[in-house]
Amino acid sequence: MSHYQRHVFFCINDRGPDSDRPSCNRCGSAAIRDYAKKRIKDLGLSGAGKIRVNQAGCLDRCEQGPVCVVYPEGTWYTYVDESDVDEIIESHLVGGVPVERLEI
Numbered sequence: 001m002s003h004y005q006r007h008v009f010f011c012i013n014d015r016g017p018d019s020d021r022p023s024c025n026r027c028g029s030a031a032i033r034d035y036a037k038k039r040i041k042d043l044g045l046s047g048a049g050k051i052r053v054n055q056a057g058c059l060d061r062c063e064q065g066p067v068c069v070v071y072p073e074g075t076w077y078t079y080v081d082e083s084d085v086d087e088i089i090e091s092h093l094v095g096g097v098p099v100e101r102l103e104i
């Protein structure tokens, strides 16, 4: 059995403004990761057997970012703002229904 029911990784890589490639934290992904982590905790959903939010380095889908990935399903998302993250939390992490409009 998996230690967490669902495990979410947010890329927070930042190559800086002069890179040829985009990077997720240029779009504020670290702040979104913080928001998701707090939201999960506030909802009482964090911990063993529940949901874990972690940061990740580059996941190599930079051009489609900012990105996060949800396991065990392996569902990849992009997002714009906190409301998109709220939808991923409510629909997928809690309800088990992926948010198709945000999938990449």
Ligand code: FES
Pocket: 011, 012, 013, 014, 022, 023, 024, 025, 057, 058, 059, 060, 061, 062, 065, 066, 067
């Ligand atoms: S910088 Fe986020 S996937 Fe590469």
